[in-house]
Amino acid sequence: MSASQSAVRSRAEAVQVSRTFDWMILFTLFTAVLGGYHIHYMLTGGDWDFWTDWKDRRLWVTVAPIVSITFPAAVQACLWWRYRLPIGATLSVVALMVGEWINRYMNFWGWTYFPVNICFPSNLLPGAIVLDVILMLGNSMTLTAVLGGLAYGLLFYPGNWPVIAPLHVPVEYNGMMMTLADLQGYHYVRTGTPEYIRMVEKGTLRTFGKDVAPVSAFFSGFVSIIIYFLWHFFGRWFAKTDFIADDAS
Amino acid sequence: MKIIKDKVAKLSFVALLITMTAAMFYAPTASAHGEKSQAAFMRMRTIHWFDLNWSKEEVPVNETMTISGKFLVFAGWPETVDKPEVSFLNIGIPGPVFIRAGSWIGGQLVPRSVSLELGEVYEFKVLLKARRPGDWHVHSMMNVQGGGPIIGPGKWVTITGSMSEFVNPVTTLTGQTINLETYALDNVYFWHAVWFAIAFAWLLFWIKRPLFVPRHIAVSTGKADSLISAGDKKVGMLFAVGTMVIVAASMGATNEKYPVTTPLQAGLLRGMKTYQMPEATVSVKVDDATYRVPGRAMQMTLTITNNGDSAVRLGEFNTAGVRFLDPAVHEDETAYPDDLLAEEGLTVSDNSPLAPGETRTVEVTASDAAWEVYRLADLIYDPDSRFAGLLFFWDENGNRQLVTVDAPLIPTFI
Numbered sequence: 001m002s003a004s005q006s007a008v009r010s011r012a013e014a015v016q017v018s019r020t021f022d023w024m025i026l027f028t029l030f031t032a033v034l035g036g037y038h039i040h041y042m043l044t045g046g047d048w049d050f051w052t053d054w055k056d057r058r059l060w061v062t063v064a065p066i067v068s069i070t071f072p073a074a075v076q077a078c079l080w081w082r083y084r085l086p087i088g089a090t091l092s093v094v095a096l097m098v099g100e101w102i103n104r105y106m107n108f109w110g111w112t113y114f115p116v117n118i119c120f121p122s123n124l125l126p127g128a129i130v131l132d133v134i135l136m137l138g139n140s141m142t143l144t145a146v147l148g149g150l151a152y153g154l155l156f157y158p159g160n161w162p163v164i165a166p167l168h169v170p171v172e173y174n175g176m177m178m179t180l181a182d183l184q185g186y187h188y189v190r191t192g193t194p195e196y197i198r199m200v201e202k203g204t205l206r207t208f209g210k211d212v213a214p215v216s217a218f219f220s221g222f223v224s225i226i227i228y229f230l231w232h233f234f235g236r237w238f239a240k241t242d243f244i245a246d247d248a249s
Numbered sequence: 250m251k252i253i254k255d256k257v258a259k260l261s262f263v264a265l266l267i268t269m270t271a272a273m274f275y276a277p278t279a280s281a282h283g284e285k286s287q288a289a290f291m292r293m294r295t296i297h298w299f300d301l302n303w304s305k306e307e308v309p310v311n312e313t314m315t316i317s318g319k320f321l322v323f324a325g326w327p328e329t330v331d332k333p334e335v336s337f338l339n340i341g342i343p344g345p346v347f348i349r350a351g352s353w354i355g356g357q358l359v360p361r362s363v364s365l366e367l368g369e370v371y372e373f374k375v376l377l378k379a380r381r382p383g384d385w386h387v388h389s390m391m392n393v394q395g396g397g398p399i400i401g402p403g404k405w406v407t408i409t410g411s412m413s414e415f416v417n418p419v420t421t422l423t424g425q426t427i428n429l430e431t432y433a434l435d436n437v438y439f440w441h442a443v444w445f446a447i448a449f450a451w452l453l454f455w456i457k458r459p460l461f462v463p464r465h466i467a468v469s470t471g472k473a474d475s476l477i478s479a480g481d482k483k484v485g486m487l488f489a490v491g492t493m494v495i496v497a498a499s500m501g502a503t504n505e506k507y508p509v510t511t512p513l514q515a516g517l518l519r520g521m522k523t524y525q526m527p528e529a530t531v532s533v534k535v536d537d538a539t540y541r542v543p544g545r546a547m548q549m550t551l552t553i554t555n556n557g558d559s560a561v562r563l564g565e566f567n568t569a570g571v572r573f574l575d576p577a578v579h580e581d582e583t584a585y586p587d588d589l590l591a592e593e594g595l596t597v598s599d600n601s602p603l604a605p606g607e608t609r610t611v612e613v614t615a616s617d618a619a620w621e622v623y624r625l626a627d628l629i630y631d632p633d634s635r636f637a638g639l640l641f642f643w644d645e646n647g648n649r650q651l652v653t654v655d656a657p658l659i660p661t662f663i
């Protein structure tokens with residue numbers, strides 16, 4: 001405390017400085033996570049998150065949680081073990097989704113005129129909130145990884161279903177049956193995204209018949225557990241203070 | 250006053266950061282004008298577009314136009330490009346300025362990828378509905394998996410009116426007619442708002458208390474446990490249980506509201522109907538071909554044999570969408586784009602009718618600025634310096650024949 005004592009004159013002033021500090025860190029953290037997480041998610045989740053006609057029951061359900069549990073795990077590691085703040089996952093996902101909404105609204109709609117109902121982002125918030133609460137209640141990385149990772153994978157599809165279900169209503173179009181989402185992809189021309197690169201309803205989970213979404217969600221949850229561990233360690237490593245000399249006190 | 254100033258400065262810095270991050274984000278390709286930068290051999294030796302027709306040059310919003318024509322999948326497809334086993338008939342426009350209301354190959358709707366056969370001709374049609382006003386360069390286009398986009402000829406089309414009037418009515422199999430342009434948009438915003446509100450409430454619950462400095466001091470002095478109270482845990486439980494209840498309840502309500510849903514549809518279409526061109530009775534042998542760089546002209550020596558029963562004349566050489574015509578034989582009546590049309594660009598040393606059974610060797614010159622403008626001349630710098638194209642012959646009755654040529658090309662620089 002010696003440093004802050006010399007910088008401020010009273011306790012009230014110390015509190016005020018500390019609070020200003022809070023906001024500065026939060027803003028910086030939010031913006032940095034927004035940028036890093038968003039780029040990471042676009043490179044890994046990419047088209048699965050951009051377009052409704054990619055949001056299928058197999059790959060989207062599998063890929064999106066696995067690649068998006070990364071930053072929440074890392075930020076949790078930092079905010080929880082250093083500050084006992086159970087908001088790492090929610091903060092990351094809010095930052096990501098704010099960034100996505102800016103991008104989808106300003107670029108996809110504002111610049112290129114894709115209707116927002118084809119290019120809205122996926123909802124990752126339910127899983128993030130549950131992930132934070134599990135870490136807070138259990139105070140355990142292992143528990144959060146296993147229980148939280150699984151919950152994160154399982155909550156993804158049902159958490160998005162109210163938004164995408166209306167777009168899965170079937171339509172007959174010139175003698176072919178398709179969903180409204182397929183029709184959006186066909187109507188709203190994407191020169192750089194030809195139909196064949198659309199990876200939907202592919203995979204080896206076919207033996208489970210009609211109920212592919214739950215099976216994909218479970219699979220995604222299991223992989224999310226592993227990815228959670230990995231990124232939680234990244235987060236811990238990044239949150240180390242060894243870089244700063246004399247921090248032992 | 251100073252605090253407010255600081256806050257404004259801080260906030261504008263954050264806004265700047267966000268804007269910069271946003272600017273780095275992916276934006277879908279805004280322009281479709283890659284036609285000239287595509288390697289010449291790609292345009293000359295893959296898909297040959299011909300008989301193209303843009304039904305309108307000016308379309309009001311909500312009205313439709315078609316691009317129709319034929320394409321030949323070149324038999325001498327380059328080794329370096331994947332065969333068109335998985336291809337998608339696309340349209341080269343800068344974003345969804347039109348919507349693709351329909352596209353057909355050989356009369357079959359092709360919202361999916363198709364398998365094409367080398368050496369075959371296919372008839373195609375794309376129906377476009379005007380959406381966004383402006384002048385747009387509209388290209389035919391074929392995406393080939395492993396080969397990339399193969400851009401066909403483009404023509405300027407003007408859309409008039411206002412985009413706010415655009416509607417896209419669709420009738421679902423459950424009997425509702427909806428406007429796909431704005432369909433389910435309120436629902437998207439509603440659910441995202443709900444979840445953002447819940448997430449912000451959770452964040453606010455923590456952020457409203459002193460954060461980093463005091464909490465870090467507490468953690469590093471071994472008082473970490475004092476930072477989470479029993480009340481905090483209760484609120485946490487409430488959020489977690491609430492989240493799961495809302496997810497389950499909203500899913501149930503959605504299934505009740507939309508009892509009929511189907512998975513996304515995908516798959517490859519095979520066995521596309523080909524277009525049968527009339528059997529060619531003319532045979533052409535390329536003796537040699539040179540490209541004269543200063544004159545922007547290609548010269549070929551052709552030995553033409555007429556095996557049919559009617560005299561023929563050479564009327565057109567078409568390569569990469571550029572059409573060289575001999576006006577004495579054939580004139581364009583389809584309002585083909587000017588920059589791609591050399592109305593008098595084809596000269597034949599002796600273009601008198603070639604009688605049945607006769608063989609003649611002629612010098613054919615195809616010259617036009619388009620060689621340079623469309624960078625077709627660049628093919629002399631390609632690893633496999635060959636040219637290819639379509640020759641069209643007309644007989645006495647006005648019947649047309651198509652013969653393809655594919656031969657090495659030697660540049661001359663003087």
Ligand SMILES: [Cu+2]
Nearest residue numbers: 281282386403
């Ligand atoms: Cu163009």
